[in-house]
Amino acid sequence: MTRPMRTPFRTLLAVVLGILTLAAAPVLAQSGPPRIVIGPGVIEPMPIAVPTFVDEGGAGDYARQITRVVISDLEGTGFFRTIGEDAHISRITSFDGGIAFEDWKAINAQVLVTGAVSVAGDRITVKFRAYDVFNGQVLDGAALQFAGTTQGWRRMAHKVADVVYSKITGEGGYFDSRVVFVSESGPKNARAKRLAVMDYDGANVQYLTDSSAIVLAPRFSPTGDRILYTSYETGFPRITLMDVGSLRRQTLEEQPGTMTFAPRFSPDGQTVVFSLERGGNTDIYALSLGGGGLRQLTNSPSIETAPSFSPDGSQIVFESDRTGTPQIYIMPASGGEGTRISGGEGRYGTPVWSPRGDYIAFTKQNAGRFHIGVMRTDGSEERLLTASFLDEGPTWAPNGRVLMFTRETAGAGGQTSLWSVDITGRNLKQIPTEGPASDPAWSPLLP
Amino acid sequence: MSLAAKSLLLVAALALAACNNPDRYGAGGAGGAGGAGGMGGAGIDTTGLGDPNNPTSIAYFNQRVGDRVLFAVDQSTLSPEARQILTAQAQWLNQNPGYAAIIEGHADEQGTREYNLALGARRAAAVQNFLISQGVAASRMRTISYGKERPIEVCSEEACYAKNRRAVTVLSAGAGV
Numbered sequence: 161m162t163r164p165m166r167t168p169f170r171t172l173l174a175v176v177l178g179i180l181t182l183a184a185a186p187v188l189a190q191s192g193p194p195r196i197v198i199g200p201g202v203i204e205p206m207p208i209a210v211p212t213f214v215d216e217g218g219a220g221d222y223a224r225q226i227t228r229v230v231i232s233d234l235e236g237t238g239f240f241r242t243i244g245e246d247a248h249i250s251r252i253t254s255f256d257g258g259i260a261f262e263d264w265k266a267i268n269a270q271v272l273v274t275g276a277v278s279v280a281g282d283r284i285t286v287k288f289r290a291y292d293v294f295n296g297q298v299l300d301g302a303a304l305q306f307a308g309t310t311q312g313w314r315r316m317a318h319k320v321a322d323v324v325y326s327k328i329t330g331e332g333g334y335f336d337s338r339v340v341f342v343s344e345s346g347p348k349n350a351r352a353k354r355l356a357v358m359d360y361d362g363a364n365v366q367y368l369t370d371s372s373a374i375v376l377a378p379r380f381s382p383t384g385d386r387i388l389y390t391s392y393e394t395g396f397p398r399i400t401l402m403d404v405g406s407l408r409r410q411t412l413e414e415q416p417g418t419m420t421f422a423p424r425f426s427p428d429g430q431t432v433v434f435s436l437e438r439g440g441n442t443d444i445y446a447l448s449l450g451g452g453g454l455r456q457l458t459n460s461p462s463i464e465t466a467p468s469f470s471p472d473g474s475q476i477v478f479e480s481d482r483t484g485t486p487q488i489y490i491m492p493a494s495g496g497e498g499t500r501i502s503g504g505e506g507r508y509g510t511p512v513w514s515p516r517g518d519y520i521a522f523t524k525q526n527a528g529r530f531h532i533g534v535m536r537t538d539g540s541e542e543r544l545l546t547a548s549f550l551d552e553g554p555t556w557a558p559n560g561r562v563l564m565f566t567r568e569t570a571g572a573g574g575q576t577s578l579w580s581v582d583i584t585g586r587n588l589k590q591i592p593t594e595g596p597a598s599d600p601a602w603s604p605l606l607p
Numbered sequence: 608m609s610l611a612a613k614s615l616l617l618v619a620a621l622a623l624a625a626c627n628n629p630d631r632y633g634a635g636g637a638g639g640a641g642g643a644g645g646m647g648g649a650g651i652d653t654t655g656l657g658d659p660n661n662p663t664s665i666a667y668f669n670q671r672v673g674d675r676v677l678f679a680v681d682q683s684t685l686s687p688e689a690r691q692i693l694t695a696q697a698q699w700l701n702q703n704p705g706y707a708a709i710i711e712g713h714a715d716e717q718g719t720r721e722y723n724l725a726l727g728a729r730r731a732a733a734v735q736n737f738l739i740s741q742g743v744a745a746s747r748m749r750t751i752s753y754g755k756e757r758p759i760e761v762c763s764e765e766a767c768y769a770k771n772r773r774a775v776t777v778l779s780a781g782a783g784v
Contacts, residue, residue, distance in 0.1 A: 347761070348758060348761040349757065349758050349759060349760075351756070374753075376720060376724075376756075377720060377721070390724075395751075396751055397724065397751070417749065417750075419724070419728055419751065421724050422721045422724075435721070435724075435725065437724075437725060437728040437752070439732055440729045440730075440731065440732020440733065440735075441729075441732075442725040442728060442729075463722065463729070465721045465722060465725050466719070466721045466722075479719075479721070479722065481681075481722070485681075486719075507718075509718075509719040510719050510720075510721060523719050525719075549763070550716065552720065553719065553720065568716075570763035571761075571762060571763050572761040572762055574761075574763065599720070
């Protein structure tokens with residue numbers, strides 16, 4: 161077994177300090193601040209300039225690498241186009257030096273991101289400002305400094321990009337986040353699976369288990385410090401809780417003759433909802449991690465599975481085949497019959513409540529194709545975002561505006577891979593992974 | 608149920624769990640060769656298959672009696688053919704009390720992971736219930752679902768799907784009863 165590396169969750173202490181900016185009289189902008197509104201319709205990527213961050217001492221390659229990651233994050237959203245450095249008229253050689261905004265206007269950059277990096281020992285400091293090129297003002301709040309260990313340099317780049325993205329779109333960021341997933345190898349009829357975690361963009365992969373037992377569908381806790389998943393380690397499918405820091409794991413429910421799977425945390429991290437199968441019948445249960453015992457939430461001869469809490473913890477969306485085909489229902493967190501919300505043709509599964517509460521993402525199977533889609537919590541405004549031989553298992557980015565999911569190709573050589581798409585159906589792309597990968601689950605935004 | 612009976616059940620369950628980890632697909636899947644029962648491999652005690660001409664051998668059960676039944680799309684209902692095979696399985700199990708069985712439920716790849724796990728469990732339970740109805744002691748059997756995790760046929764066509772929607776009775780000697 162490869163010894164998994166410790167994750168940087170707790171080892172990096174990111175210190176966020178606002179940099180003092182010169183008090184300036186407000187300049188009346190002739191047009192509003194640079195703004196992208198994420199919604200339906202075509203969005204022309206906003207041209208921006210991100211010149212290589214200034215090396216303020218000992219930064220070496222870090223300044224170049226951090227700039228590259230900031231650009232990759234922003235361009236990866238599909239909302240930004242960075243203007244190549246060979247087209248720049250001015251150079252940024254000093255973080256606090258004067259800026260010739262006319263030069264950036266001339267190349268049509270709407271936003272200019274400047275930054276500087278310094279390294280002392282294993283400590284790294286990254287600071288940046290994002291300017292509205294038109295009026296030469298720093299975008300409100302987009303002037304920050306991050307400090308931590310050099311090991312966390314990518315996280316600092318992600319934090320820079322998160323602030324820039326957030327200021328321009330008005331949405332929360334999502335780049336400084338991790339994704340837990342199942343790394344796959346081997347042929348289709350004997351596939352080996354192991355848990356792994358990576359940055360949202362596929363970097364920094366670390367393995368959390370070996371492949372001696374089948375593992376399925378991991379989920380992060382609301383604080384990202386624990387993972388729930390289904391493991392065959394005991395011989396039977398069992399929901400398992402892992403501490404990300406120590407990699408210690410424990411099986412949660414071990415009633416003989418039952419099978420447990422599809423676990424997910426409540427928003428306060430204190431309760432686990434999951435499916436328990438007994439005598440062939442699958443219902444939804446809740447287990448209090450504080451020792452409050454097991455509660456049965458559904459009681460029906462049909463299959464009830466894939467439960468997911470609303471962000472306020474008051475409701476649970478789940479999947480049931482009580483009408484003959486799998487459909488999506490919502491019930492109170494205390495349990496009950498539930499109200500069906502899916503209404504279209506086909507089969508609906510794996511509902512996941514958006515962290516913003518506004519949408520439910522799902523897998524839809526219809527006419528021999530699989531889709532990832534979103535609908536309002538009352539089932540209205542259903543929108544299919546993807547279509548392929550097999551797309552399944554969406555997970556929300558922390559800002560509730562992007563989804564990641566599993567795509568599997570057909571046939572004997574079929575392989576899984578991870579993809580992301582935004583909730584308008586734009587920007588469908590594959591996440592780079594070392595090998596086949598499935599069952600992604602996004603962490604919250606890291607602290 | 609009396610305390611003694613409960614204890615017996617518990618002992619039987621523990622014996623099954625301890626001696627016979629049912630996940631014969633551990634370590635990346637030892638069961639590639641058609642999923643035939645008792646192939647040895649990681650996580651399971653090795654059991655001799657025996658000679659298929661010996662009517663008390665696992666090989667005989669697998670090949671002559673038939674170790675598996677197939678299901679229609681999304682269904683866990685036993686077809687007349689399935690009932691015929693399971694009736695023969697029950698007769699064999701009743702005549703050979705020295706074996707215990709893990710009943711594996713499987714699904715084809717057309718469905719989500721979670722739903723297929725539940726569907727596989729339904730299929731395994733349908734088989735177990737039928738065997739119980741034919742006199743096989745419940746304490747000799749356990750069920751497990753692999754959902755769509757362990758297909759035996761790998762094409763993405765109905766010909767393969769039909770063979771993957773299955774419940775397999777996997778025997779092991781010594782445990783149970």
